[in-house]
Amino acid sequence: MTEGIADPLFREAVGAIDAGDVAGLERLLAVHPRLVRDRLEYGWGYFRNPYLLWFVAENPVRNGKLPANIAEVTRTILHAAESEGAETYQEQIDYALALVCSGRVPRESGLQRQLIDVLVDSGARPDGALLPALAHREIAAVERLLERGAALTLPTAVCTRRMADIA
Template identity: 45%
Template sequence: MQTSDITDTIFLQAVEAIDCGDIALLQKLVADNPRLITDRLQTTEEGYFKDPYLLWFVADNPIRHEKLPANIVDITNLLIAAVKAKAPDTAQYQLDYCLGLVATGRIPRDCSVQIPMMDALINAGATPGGGMGALANGNTEAASYLIERGGKLTLGVAIGLRRMDDTDRLLQTATTDEKLSSLTAAAFYGMADMVKFLLDKGVEPNGYPEPNSGFHSHATPLHQAVWSGSLETVRLLVEAGADLNAADKVYGATPLGWAEYAPSEGGDEAALLNFAQIGSYLKSAVNKDADS
């Protein structure tokens, strides 16, 4: 969603006040128009930001501006107080969902306000999640903080945060999907040592995590290893029997296809060299597989 898509004039003014850090204007708009807190913005957009509450705009997730105002924590606290006072029936849902948007967002992290914003929401009563969504979006500090504040630790998050004592314990009772999601997370971060650890524990390298796992469910561990740029991680998975011809569920591309596409996303010379080496290795593996 873009700000220009908002057709509700009063709601648009409130969102623009959030974006520019005009806390005085925002406070007046909220006081004069309680519906800004109690009602959802009606939109035609689908996906995770369909019909958002005003509070949710503090996270800039989905990204609209690539930045947050310097006083965004104060703005967040203002809106939290208004939600708790004026929308008690939906307050928990508004707070919990906003916490998820902040924890998984890139802009709060890049603006160095992710933890303070999360702190404000959790202190107000938001329920900390397990951190898998944060990990899936590259926010390891946010994932760790959610666990510190009471989020349920899962195998995938323990792997992603290298909490080995917890990993050994959780692995004993983990389901097949939890193990696969954990392997996918380790591959996503190019954590060759953790991938090897899981493979040595008998975790199968093929399959797609379930959508409710909290991690990327559209691609296999090998796809994610390719995207991480870690040739060592790719080798480990291929040698363990990862399917070279598996297609991701969004673009229908194989791991080799991901390696060939990755350079178009940019990167420095070292990253481009890594992807070239991964592509060469996978081509050789595919040809070898075809000949056998």
């Protein structure tokens, strides 16, 4: 669902994300690289003025589902952002990881773990996504973040029943 997105290029790019249209997204990003740098004037609260990458998390829920190839879609955007030298790359991937780890749709779609891996492999810092995941009771995401190098904090140890593991 792309209603409410006034910018036609962003609307087309978000539509490609929602459809899992990697080829269409690649073409669009090649012709309009600003899409991986600019923020969209859209949204509210924690999703105010998002980057294109943040739409891969489906958080907030717009469609209630993710395409099966969302990991490939995500890699496409990450590659374009890295190639473009987006100054906000780290901010984008860290917040995308937090959105993925705190959203129900990635989990319900069976794609949360894949998305976590793609983002962490691309440089997202797992520690920053722990609290959002804990706050939304996304324990499988918390476990994966720990496996991927997040530090076991006291709140994380309490929520995952790992008090004996706290040093």
